[in-house]
Amino acid sequence: GRELLASAPTGSGKTLAFSIPILMHLKQPANKGFRALIISPTRELANQIHRELVKVSEGTGFRIHMIHKAAVAAKKFGPKSSKKFDILVTTPNRLIYLLKQDPPGIDLTSVEWLVVDESDKLFEDGKTGFRDQLASIFLACTSHKVRRAMFSATFAYDVEQWCKLNLDNVITVSIGAR
Template identity: 80%
Template structure:
């Protein structure tokens, strides 16, 4: 008998460098061919959009082999679809944590993970965040449900906080840590620029100036909240460009339609929150605009990582005001490390206390409403503006 000691993997590589292929190909090669054992591989993603993208790539890579790759759409429907017997018809499952937990908590559980040989956690630093945005408790439940003694666990991300690495060393067996390039760094294929706009009103002027000068679509614009995404959309919808907005308050069908339209070129400018900052691969994004300043260097890296992917060049412009000064130093350091110019005075700012930094990450500064349109036009029935008010 030959005993092979399995290694758990913690992998970090820049955005757009091919992490999805890096875990999909070994997974498919190891599974070799379809069986009737049930789900043998499980991939966890933080958002539905990223799960859909991974599912699509797996289907392409396994074409002609016969693997049955599935994604959970709705928990209630899946509870009937993935019963203990029917689950043996499938090989690979891609899902978000919440939908899988819903199935595991059914009585009896509507999902059997005892045959899972590969457990991949994509964008794992996001999944391990604590609080409302994290999935640490759900991941613990999923880990315990995967009971096969032959299971391999692999965690991938473009960034890693120290606490994630510490957790992995404490809870995973025989861990090997792999880093491509500098840890928590931006891709050097992105031309990065910081643009001082004075006040919140200056952001809209700067945005309209960029549109007036001309730009090459597609463009992603990041804001810090759903409400601000709506507000900016109402301002840009009359600028003569094809613009839309995506955020967590829109239905899944609306979000899927927007993503599809953006991929096909029907939408030139897409306004979004952090929902799309993780892992989503849009081909040929030419420009990322950080309308609202990122709350951390990690968030900044993921936002601008939507451009400059797979060796292609891209550009990122980040607006900042006086209110953003506390976080300016950390972003400037990321930009400088990537080889882009930044003023020396930004690097020289005093480093903020860790307690204040964590507070700013959880609660960004309050910003004035994005609006130049008179309020009565926003509410006037029958106008073009009113048709978009619920975007």
């Protein structure tokens, strides 16, 4: 029931560390729209997470979606089409683009799990806009059930401070050297 800030070395299984609990928590597919949202700093990592989630959830019926540039550009994505999926994997820029449309091009009101992977990369110098993006994403996830988790390979002091200020009842888990 607590929110999480987790750090573990690259290649240690962080993707599985959040994927399996999300699938267990959601139990089965539902037509409620996105119930889990995973944000990644790059398209390459988002693709990798999407592939792993598809493999791990094989046979369960969960519908996992990744926002593609072509779908965003063609405005083929919207609140109605998002009801078909359970889990969304995306980068912050694409998600913010959809949230800023009028009306918003995506509905995050059913999100129960919000995971930020490689959160340290998103907080690096020159990426100060990410903090604002994350605030907008937090506000769009209006479900009273939403749990947030930040996963990272390194533990930057400013990320830890930000999480302590912006996450509720946060617990810190460190695997390996900080």
